[in-house]
Amino acid sequence: MDAGPATPTATSRERQAMLRALELAANGPARGVNPRVGCVILDADGTVVAEGWHRGAGTAHAEVDALSRLAPGAARGTTAVVTLEPCNHTGRTGPCAVALIEAGVERVVFAVDDPGHHSGGGAERLRTAGVTVVSGVLAHEAEAFLDDWLTVARLGRPLVTVKWASTLDGRIAASDGTSRWITGEAARIDVHRRRAAHDAILVGTGTVLADDPSLTARHADGTLLPEQPVPVVMGDRAIPSGAAVHRHPRGAILHHGHDPAALLAELRSLGVRSVFVEGGPTVATAFLRAGLVDTVLTYLAPVLLGGPRLAIGDLGVETIRDAIRLEPVGVEHLGDDLLIITTPTRHPVESVPAGHTVSHPENGPSHVHGHR
The missing domain is CATH 3.40.430.10 (Dihydrofolate Reductase, subunit A)
Incomplete structure (x- = not known):
């Protein structure tokens, strides 16, 4: 029986790039409604060709910041390593998932799922466009780094x-x-x-x-x-x-x-x-x-x-x-x-109540109808 395609896993260079992305994310503002996100772009050989991070509400997201450091067309066939799932939401800026697709990025590796109802779903959008997606890479480290922001996003407090x-x-x-x-x-x-x-x-x-x-x-x-x-x-x-x-x-x-x-x-x-x-x-x-x-x-x-x-x-x-x-x-x-x-110790995380307002990645408040 055909077992189907194997689930993609991160390479050692991608894991190393994720460590670097977490370092970059720490450059962002530690306070406020937005998460600190870092991004590293690798070429086909696993060499770092661009880096970026999010500098606060209204500024370019980490992925777009990194892409902006490449010449037009230079991102085609590359891998983007990001600490948080690329957003799928238009707020003060456009969705990062679309920016990566339009730039021709071939593979996206990220650490933590975006828990937002509107901002989440970037990974599925990338897969639908034919981009290879690897999730959960250094998730424990990224969860610890984003602990406060993730609590707000998941619990609304x-x-x-x-x-x-x-x-x-x-x-x-x-x-x-x-x-x-x-x-x-x-x-x-x-x-x-x-x-x-x-x-x-x-x-x-x-x-x-x-x-x-x-x-x-x-x-x-x-x-x-x-x-x-x-x-x-x-x-x-x-x-x-x-x-x-x-x-x-x-x-x-x-x-x-x-x-x-x-x-x-x-x-x-x-x-x-x-x-x-x-x-x-x-x-x-x-x-x-x-x-x-x-x-x-x-x-x-x-x-x-x-x-x-x-x-x-x-x-x-x-x-x-x-x-x-x-x-x-x-x-x-x-x-x-x-x-x-x-x-x-607690029971599984409860859903954010319907009608609650929580903060979403790098865009400020957005209406949420439940926890994904």
């Missing part, structure tokens, strides 16, 4: 990281309320590095009133890191006009209410792709109860305090079978402390 620092017995403060410092300097430096890697940092009004945090990302000497998350305060209580958060180099977002999903929807509409939740047990518990957490960072100090001041409040768990299970991702030694990185 920003990526959420919840962080707390506690003693071994789960306490975040002594009985008198003192908490500085449970963890050591190495752990605190790591926290500030991770703050800077997120678009926004979130606390509740209780944390602002009790601790008056600046919510900045800082070096060990107290100077500001180049990248700063947008400070977000959630709750109904008034914040004093002299609060440190008002002096943040980026304007504070004050969200009234206690609904994590509503807050994430507001932040997504503002182009926020990742949120660092660092504000006390009330806010952390609310996000965990709502099932809106992607990563949990637990900084553990070899200290015992006892008492009631726990890192997490009531999660609504009445029996052990209903416990929120976490999958260990990594453990890091930070001086005398430990950082335990976990992700909540």
